[in-house]
Amino acid sequence: MTDLKGINLAMQTPHKADGSIDYQRWVELVDTYLDAGVHGLVLGSGTGQHPYLTAAECDRLFELACPRIAGRANIICQTSALNMDEVIERSKKAQDLGADALMILPPYLEGPQDDDGLFEFYAALDSALNIDIVGYNIPQATGIGISLPLYKRLSQLPNFAYIKDSSGDLTQHQLYLQAGHKVLNGADPITLYAILAGAHGCIWGGANYMPYEAVQLWQLATTGQHAQAQALWQKMLPSLLHIWTHDYIPCVKAAARMRGFDGGDVRRPLRPLNPEQYAELQRALAPLG
Numbered sequence: 001m002t003d004l005k006g007i008n009l010a011m012q013t014p015h016k017a018d019g020s021i022d023y024q025r026w027v028e029l030v031d032t033y034l035d036a037g038v039h040g041l042v043l044g045s046g047t048g049q050h051p052y053l054t055a056a057e058c059d060r061l062f063e064l065a066c067p068r069i070a071g072r073a074n075i076i077c078q079t080s081a082l083n084m085d086e087v088i089e090r091s092k093k094a095q096d097l098g099a100d101a102l103m104i105l106p107p108y109l110e111g112p113q114d115d116d117g118l119f120e121f122y123a124a125l126d127s128a129l130n131i132d133i134v135g136y137n138i139p140q141a142t143g144i145g146i147s148l149p150l151y152k153r154l155s156q157l158p159n160f161a162y163i164k165d166s167s168g169d170l171t172q173h174q175l176y177l178q179a180g181h182k183v184l185n186g187a188d189p190i191t192l193y194a195i196l197a198g199a200h201g202c203i204w205g206g207a208n209y210m211p212y213e214a215v216q217l218w219q220l221a222t223t224g225q226h227a228q229a230q231a232l233w234q235k236m237l238p239s240l241l242h243i244w245t246h247d248y249i250p251c252v253k254a255a256a257r258m259r260g261f262d263g264g265d266v267r268r269p270l271r272p273l274n275p276e277q278y279a280e281l282q283r284a285l286a287p288l289g
Contacts, residue, residue, distance in 0.1 A: 001161050002100040002132050004074055004184060006039030007214045010205040012253055013048035013061065014263035021057055022264060023064060029263060030065050036211035039201065039218075040074030041065065042103060046138075047205030047252055050078050052267050055086065059093055066098035076134060076203070080105040084121075088128045101132035103164060103203070108142035115150040122154055132161040134184065134203075137176075139167055148175050155181040164203050168244070173197065188240040192233045195221045205248070206240050208263070209255035210288060235287040242284035246277070254281055259288070 011033065014025035033041060043065050044050050044058045053061075062077055069075050077094035079102050081087045091102050104125060106118050125133060135154060139145040146154070146163065154160045165173050166186030170193055176183045177198050185194035188206045195202070195218065207214035213236055220229035243251040250266050254273050257263070258281075265272045273281065 002074060004040055004076065004101060004132075004134070004162060004182070005201045007207060007211075007218050008040035008042055008074060008076055008184065008201055008203045009033050009038045009207040009211060009214070010042040010045035010047040010186075010203050012208045012256060012261075012263040013044075013053065013267075015267050016264060019267045021053075021061070023060065025263060026061060027064050027068055029261065030068050032261065033211050034069065034072050037215045038073055038207065038211055039215075040076055040100075041069060042076040042078065042203055043099075044078040045103075045203075045205065046078070046141075047208060047249060049249060049267055049270065050080065052269070055081070055090055058090065059097075062094055062097045062099070069098075074100045076101045076103050078103045078105075080136075082107065082109055082111075084124070087125065091125065091129050091131070095129065095131045099131065101134055101161065102129070103134040103136060105136045105138070106142060106144045106146070108144060111144075113144050115147055115153070118144070118146070118150060119153055122160060123157060126157040126159045129159060131159060133157075133159050134162040134164050135160060136186075137163055137165045137167055137172075138186070141166075148172075148179065151176055151181070152179050155179065162200070166203075170194065170197070173199070187244075189237070189244050191240070192217065192221060192229060196226075205252055206236075206243060206255075208252050209239075209259045209261055209285075210236065211261070213288065235289075238287055239281070239284040242281060246281075247271075247273070250277075251281055254278060255285055258282065258285060
């Protein structure tokens with residue numbers, strides 16, 4: 001099993017003004033985030049607008065990034081799709097390209113929502129693949145929650161190694177942790193408290209604009225330096241609350257641009273921030289310096 005402990009940065013996908021992917025900027029950002037000391041990179045992430053990338057674009061992102069990372073950090077590729085055969089095809093390609101783990105959403109559009117149906121979905125993937133699978137609990141986006149009984153069942157599958165919990169519900173998060181398996185926090189505003197509760201690591205979109213601070217927070221919180229971790233957290237929290245309660249991806253992309261990690265703007269149908277929204281985000285970022 002690959003150890004996904006630490007900060008796994010859910011990478012933005014850089015776009016040019018016409019909406020096409022800026023692949024040169026992509027490899028530059030890979031190096032930048034690795035230099036910041038992140039423990040893993042999530043390629044084709046939700047923060048990277050995965051639903052609005054084609055399979056060919058995702059493959060190209062993986063092809064460029066995997067050999068560049070080359071053991072310097074863990075590689076998690078998102079291979080979610082609505083068509084089951086496409087999920088398997090994408091997953092096998094990512095595995096061949098060097099992924100250490102795959103992050104896969106449940107079938108989120110008019111697919112099965114009962115525990116048995118969701119279990120069958122992940123069980124089919126588990127039998128078709130030979131790589132760690134990161135399940136994904138983000139009910140506010142998919143309309144599907146991974147219940148605690150289902151999570152316990154899924155964790156018995158040979159390759160179902162982790163769950164990314166982006167619910168933002170610390171009670172749910174701790175219930176997952178009490179089940180005794182490996183949980184990755186994906187909800188920005190509870191990151192510090194999830195780490196202190198025992199989260200194995202984070203898959204973190206907000207780290208796109210503060211990778212150094214994200215790594216430092218992990219180090220402080222996991223080495224008993226709690227007062228220092230709390231002081232740093234208070235600088236991070238205003239912007240994290242802002243992005244979580246506003247248009248998440250446009251805010252992350254704008255914040256990254258403001259703080260020297262420019263990945264261009266969002267791809268349609270998402271819309272960039274207007275001047276008033278941009279100014280509001282700047283104020284939320286001010287405590288970071």
